[in-house]
Amino acid sequence: MKRAPLTYRRRPWPPQKLARLREIEHAFQVRAFGEELARVNFELTIKERHRYLEGMRELGRQNRRAEALAKTNLPADEAKKWHRDLQDARKTLKPPADKWQ
Amino acid sequence: MNASELPLFYERLVQRLRERGVVCAITSGLACVHYGIAETTQDCDLLCHTRSFEELLDLLSVTRPEGRDCHYRGNLSPPLDARWHRGGWTSHFEWGAGLEAVTLDVFGHALRESTPWEDGLIGLYAGPHTVAEMKRTSRDKDWAAVTALGVRMIEADDERGWLHIFNADTLAELLQAQACPSALAAARPALQLALARDPRAPGALNAERRFWEELDRRRIQLLEGHLRPYVAAVRQARAGQALSLREDHALRLECAARHLPPNPLKEYGLQRYVGEAKAALVEGALIPADALTWLPDVAIYFEWLNR
Numbered sequence: 001m002k003r004a005p006l007t008y009r010r011r012p013w014p015p016q017k018l019a020r021l022r023e024i025e026h027a028f029q030v031r032a033f034g035e036e037l038a039r040v041n042f043e044l045t046i047k048e049r050h051r052y053l054e055g056m057r058e059l060g061r062q063n064r065r066a067e068a069l070a071k072t073n074l075p076a077d078e079a080k081k082w083h084r085d086l087q088d089a090r091k092t093l094k095p096p097a098d099k100w101q
Numbered sequence: 102m103n104a105s106e107l108p109l110f111y112e113r114l115v116q117r118l119r120e121r122g123v124v125c126a127i128t129s130g131l132a133c134v135h136y137g138i139a140e141t142t143q144d145c146d147l148l149c150h151t152r153s154f155e156e157l158l159d160l161l162s163v164t165r166p167e168g169r170d171c172h173y174r175g176n177l178s179p180p181l182d183a184r185w186h187r188g189g190w191t192s193h194f195e196w197g198a199g200l201e202a203v204t205l206d207v208f209g210h211a212l213r214e215s216t217p218w219e220d221g222l223i224g225l226y227a228g229p230h231t232v233a234e235m236k237r238t239s240r241d242k243d244w245a246a247v248t249a250l251g252v253r254m255i256e257a258d259d260e261r262g263w264l265h266i267f268n269a270d271t272l273a274e275l276l277q278a279q280a281c282p283s284a285l286a287a288a289r290p291a292l293q294l295a296l297a298r299d300p301r302a303p304g305a306l307n308a309e310r311r312f313w314e315e316l317d318r319r320r321i322q323l324l325e326g327h328l329r330p331y332v333a334a335v336r337q338a339r340a341g342q343a344l345s346l347r348e349d350h351a352l353r354l355e356c357a358a359r360h361l362p363p364n365p366l367k368e369y370g371l372q373r374y375v376g377e378a379k380a381a382l383v384e385g386a387l388i389p390a391d392a393l394t395w396l397p398d399v400a401i402y403f404e405w406l407n408r
Contacts, residue, residue, distance in 0.1 A: 003137030006229050006257035013258070020278045021256040028252055028271045032245035033139070041137045041249075047105075049134055053141050054105045060141075 002045055102166055102203060108134075110166060110203065111145040115225045117160060123153040124219050128211065128227035128235060135226050138249045140242075144204045146235075148218050148227055151183035151209040161194060162346045166203060169196040173349050174204065176335040177328060179361055180353035181207055188364030189406060190324070211235050212320075213402040229254050233265040234402065237313040239321070244310060260285055263292060267310050269303035290395045305395035308388040312396050315378040315387075323365055323374075331360040367406045375399060 011018060029038035040052050062085065074082070102110065111127055118125045127135075130142030149157050158181055161171040171194055178193040179185050186192070186209025196203040211218040211227065213234045221228025227235075233250040236243040247265050254262025255275060263285045266272045272295050275281075286292040291305035334356040344352065362368050379396065382388045 003253075004135045004223065004226065006136065006223065006253055007259060009258065011256070011258050017278065018256070021252075021275075024271060024274045024278060025249070025252040025256060027274070028268060029138075029249060031270070032249065032268070037139055040139050046108075046135060049137075049139055050108055051105050053134065053139055054103070057141055057143070 002043070003041070004046065107143060107145070107203065111147070111205075112225050114160070114164065114205075115147070117164075118149070118153070118157060119225075121153075121156050121160070123156050124150040125153070125157070126218070126222050126227040127225055128208070128218075128232055132226045132229075132232045133236075133246050133250070136229055136232070136250065136253060138246050140246065144206060146206045146208060148208050148211055148231075150219065151186050154181045154183060154186075154209070157181065157207065158346065158350060161205075164196075166196055169203075171196050171205075171346055172344075173346070173353065174202075176332045176339065178353070179328075179331070180350055180357050182354060182357070183209060184363045185357060185361060186210060187406075187408070188362070189320070189366055190361065190363075208235075210405050213237055214405055215401045217405075230259070230261045230265075237317065239314040239317040255279060264289060267306050269295070269306050272302070272306065289397050291397075294395070301395075304392065308382070308392040308395050309397060311382055311387045312378065312399075315382055316375070316399070319374060319378055319381075320366060323369060327361055327365050331356055334360055364406060366403065371400070371403050371406065375403075 013021065026038060026042060029041055033041070040049055044052060066082070108131060111131065115125055115127055126132075126148045127145060128148050129144075129146035130140040131145055133140050134142070164171060174193040174195045179190040181192040186207075189210065189212065191209075192207045194205045194207070211231045211234060214231060215234060216230070218227055218231040221230055223229075226232075229250045233247045233254075236247045236250075244267055248268045248271060251262040251265025251267075252271060252275070254260075254265065256262075260282050263275075263281050266275065272292075276295060281292060281296060286296055289309075291302060291309050294302040294305050335353060338352050338356060339349070342348075366374055379393055383390045383393065
């Protein structure tokens with residue numbers, strides 16, 4: 001399931017109207033959250049969305065660690081290890097395909 | 102526990118509570134993710150009926166993910182007790198500590214609920230109307246989620262969605278695509294202006310948002326003022342003791358009885374609270390004085406404090 005339904009009733013809208021309402025919703029999400037997050041919201045399942053968000057949090061943690069490390073005088077080999085960890089973390093964060101293009 | 106396993110953990114918690122006859126639901130950020138509005142939240146906000154707090158405490162006491170016990174988070178959390186939750190206090194728990202902690206915030210009432218939250222549940226989650234009302238906070242990031250929920254509600258033929266649209270462009274687009282019921286427009290001046298294609302509509306939407314932000318800021322300030330002596334008392338009473346959840350709960354009840362007014366907003370005066378928020382907006386030049394007429398009557402959002 002991509003997005004939990006907000007109603008158990010069948011929508012009364014004709015397909016064209018529903019499509020227009022969805023278009024408005026998508027346009028708002030792109031303006032408010034950006035294209036990538038709008039895709040996360042529209043294209044991914046709930047489980048995938050949680051996994052994506054965890055990836056974002058992990059990337060945030062890695063970046064904070066990198067910022068903290070930049071202020072320290074690490075030996076070169078240690079710094080290389082940290083840099084590799086950071087790159088690995090970035091690789092695991094894959095945005096969904098852009099089906100709106 | 103892996104963070105992507107957390108939603109399942111919380112859903113299982115709600116299921117177990119429901120098996121015991123407890124009316125409860127997940128709300129806030131996790132509900133937003135569930136409804137298709139991604140937020141990087143890890144905390145779980147749980148709505149739980151105040152008459153079921155004993156069952157909730159029982160379950161929290163025996164729920165031990167990865168062998169970790171549940172405990173109140175820090176000294177700041179008020180006790181999980183109906184007397185305080187009916188007045189808008191919330192309780193905060195965690196399993197483990199620090200960055201790895203699994204956290205749970207419990208609400209007996211949905212803040213700013215205009216109708217009882219129990220009436221609008223969808224599965225294990227609070228309904229979008231409740232979630233959107235709870236998100237009218239002083240945090241910038243919440244407002245995009247409010248509008249996104251509102252649009253989805255309109256799309257799902259839930260008219261109350263019109264009350265949650267705070268983006269002027271989106272509101273104009275929606276009004277072209279779909280008729281807004283006059284009863285809802287009557288409750289929201291900004292909506293009336295948008296319906297009349299009045300160029301002041303975006304300003305009215307902004308004024309309404311600033312109003313909610315100011316109300317939330319003042320509510321927090323008011324609660325924090327009362328929390329200071331309570332926190333000091335809890336800290337002193339707990340000093341050096343390893344307490345079980347139940348022991349800690351008993352201690353907090355004692356401290357709350359001495360230091361926490363059960364219903365601080367009501368005690369302060371709801372009219373005074375709302376009036377001061379309006380005055381602060383004008384004094385701070387956040388909205389012009391004539392914009393006060395664009396603000397909705399917010400009394401229904403605080404009526405639950407009088408029940």
